[in-house]
Amino acid sequence: MSGREFFTARTVAEARAGFRPRRRTAVEHVPLAAALHRVPAEPVPAPAPLPGFERSTVDGFAVRAADTFGASEGLPSYLDLLGAVRMGAAPEVAVRPGGCVAVPTGAVLPEGADAVVMVEYTAETLPGTVEVTRPVAPGGGVVGADEDVAAGAVLVPAGRPLRAPDLGLLAAAGVTAVAVHARARVAIISTGDEVVPPSTVDLAPGQVRDATASALAGLVTDAGGEPVPAGIVADEPGALKERLLEVLPEADLVVVSAGSSVGARDETAGAVAAVGDIWCHGLAIKPGKPTLLADCGGVPLVGLPGNPLSALVVFGQVGVPLVWLLAGCDTPPPPSSTRARLGRDLASAAGRLDIVQVTVREGVAEPLFGPSALLSVLTRADGYLTVPEPATGLDAGTEVEVVLYR
Template structure:
């Protein structure tokens, strides 16, 4: 035990901007049904215009707009009823001057018509004659054939995760499969002689069940990744390096939750340095300083602090953006957040990102403090706030943004 560790500390902002291993996941084609929140590998363009035909947006009558000009309750326009359009079928009749064709919402506009007058402003006073009591402008009561999307225009962009309405737009265009980046496989390695699997019923003295791997797996799923629980590695020299070499063959991101003792941390740092190029050892973040980032031939490796709270905080700040980038998305989708009033002063060192767990009550954010060895600090919190790197603290009563756990 030396009490000395070599740190090359970087800020979180530096890490997000500067730590950029080149690997991206492969492209795979998935059905629309499996495409939610997946990241398109390329822009998808509309094969044809949508809706594809000029379409009524109201129940009413297709007309020539000019035939309705000046119409009012006192002086209606009278038009000959020429027929009716059926849903999902081509019109069987055209509109001529002085004529009208009955239209359902969503029906195809007949030739010769340039507007649809709403049924509310009409009456069939005599069989075969429609009385119109309000004028309609050309283009009124309808959408154009290419008003939703023009042929060849983008339906969805590359690099932005697909949302529910995007699936609808793709379906409307007849696009039923999409080329997307594969979900990043995230190998999660736990280390430490004291760590045993969660299924262990009776613990020997000093043993702890592996909490971090399960929690990390949840964060990985939330960020669109596929977690691979890669087991627990003891503190014996060489064991971690061997395991890292194995998992690097089949992972897009490797996460090591380091042992908590200084000896275990030294062993982790040595093993990581043996399999990759260390980009930083130490992040200016609290909690989470003893974080390692390394580039293993394009595959990012994230060495997390041994305490679960610190590990989860660092993974949220650094691992989640890495994960999205691996799947081709530079701007992760937004996390749920809310504004709140800070209940008390918070101190922070300039140049360091502070992540403070908070409970929310009636719009007030109350910090939850506790040793980062305790998981309950996280499970008692509703979310967290970030004291940015330049700030030296926040005053009680400040308006703060709280990122909510979901």
Template sequence: MSGREFFTARTVAEALAGFRPAHRTPVEDVPLDAALHRVPASEVVAPSLLPGFPRSTVDGYAVRAADTYGASEGLPSYLDLLGAVTMGAAPTVAVRAGGCVAMPTGGVLPDGADAVVMVEYTAETMPGTVEITRPVAPGGGMVRADEDVAAGAALVPAGRPLRAPDLGLLAAAGVTTVAVHARPRVAIVSTGDEVVPPDTVELRPGQVRDATASALAGLVADAGGEPVFAGIVSDEPGALKNRLSEVLPDADLVVVSAGSSVGARDETAGAVAAIGDVWCHGLAIKPGKPTLLADCGGIPLVGLPGNPLSALVVFGQLGVPLLWRLAGCESPPPPPTTRARLSRNLASATGRLDIVQVTVRDGVAEPLFGPSALLSVLVRADGYVVIPEPATGLDAGMEVEVVLYR
């Protein structure tokens, strides 16, 4: 390896399919109120059936369905009112032939009943007598004791981030703690003699504040990771190798911002090769070609381009899916999308994935252009359009999928 040439160049699809380090974060127990978006390490099963008893799903009357057959507004059925069910209590009355019991939504179905007629199709024509104007089939207006979840059945699967309804189902089953993968710790290492901390008040000529690290930390946190700022490393030979050796033992993923291109000053490729195995150096993507992927003793490392826009685009395409995989999720939650018409032609090169930033107004996607050093392009964008590798471009007026930023 010369250090001045891209090597083992791959497509983005190859990187997503082939760069799959086996490392996963450890498992920890978290309370239910802290489990949203966390990834269960194993399937969580129901300790008992749910809802646990046959219950009404409507306000009405518990009946034997056979007693309602043939009922209509012109020829209603008349049933004796035998009593009422109280919410939160077991029924004190059973349903017999020719009788019914008043039911609230969620109440326990009394013995003898196999359906509930909605109150809208009933009338109490005289004290103790209920008129039924519509028939109901067995099972209508109710759920079985195990209809939500059977005992021993899966409540939530392993490997999928927990959503709000999942938490509700776990709570209903009495599950108050969940074994989940720990949040991946992502060490963010910035490089370059010209890079200074964001709190630097006065910049000397040639200096730039470290904007990329803060933005990367936001992407990491948004994907459920724990960003760890590992400082700024100078271009002095050996400095990056030493810093990487320091941060690797406590990291689940290492991200090196800048230093992955082929310039004489770029140290990432050499430093990484000295402590790990470089999987590829160079991706067929625009922006972001000088990206490096490596395995350092089982810990994945992503070397990003120095330009902020390129770095964030590449991390969104590769770093975020990798982060979810480290947390035990093989299929990351898809981002929101919308359909829009392109306002102009977009050119591309066959064999390269192009990521084009766009604004979306009134169903029209307007491309945004600018140097990859400008973060303002990303700030103005509502999302991006992907030009796939086989395409040579996209035509104005065609409908495209826009991946929206959250």
């Protein structure tokens, strides 16, 4: 890639909208216990209505609503207590005009009843007689047999990661296994003669332990993917191409950290061009402009800047959505965020997306600054805010949205 092509950068929005590989992971069946955050490959229909029977939503008395009309504390309605319904059992008594049946929350509504009066609005003034001091409308205190889910309705849609309530609804419907996309396998390659494994005890002058790969693995895992460490590749002609040819057949996504800029030592662009098609080399984002996106025979590849902070920021913006997409999720789950006031002026350049690390204290977002080689800027941050491409900065006191780190 020429220098001129490098500096004709795509926006992050263009990358998210335009770089969308067709590849999707295989489908597998998993039990509910292993399904949290997995992405269903197809909608799951309800085999039967839920809850499946009319039931009470309160502790009280099943009644004919018409028998309570006009009831008040000054002029209560009096009903004959005909019996009680036990939890988990079919009613053995029906409600007739002028009568009522005691029911606990969740019990089956007995035949003849169309409402339940809360126990707080009743009193047993005489043995076998219930005094009702407030009227109830038909359907009050009752859930219909298919009010939760109708038979054949979609319990959970395809393409949205399963949440804890989804698992509960599936269990209630008797669905014990789900067809989901497999976790995306993400091969992580580090490059550079100066990069050594984290286990290296004594560093030679100029050497650095590989911090980026471990952090990227955490982001991949958090996005529902499976990180696959693919080692460190030295700055030698042909070495990266050889490693790419080794990992591509088994990967759904390849991430190469370092080597994506235009320096003489940077091999990523040349190696990737030899095995695939480069979609863009350069994103209008700070930090992280020297980012490369490519398609290598159907396997997407992300080439990241060498500085750890830049690499992690960019991967969060374009890599994490790719991990979700490959696993069948078109729209990643929204991150947690909060509103805050900006604590100081922020300068920016129009035409690029600025990602600014911040702390949040008592509703004030204070920017954190430091070289992009410093991971400590990220570890000290509570989250980040974005300065949009058209803006030339933000004034102190501006209300901003801060995306929070978990």
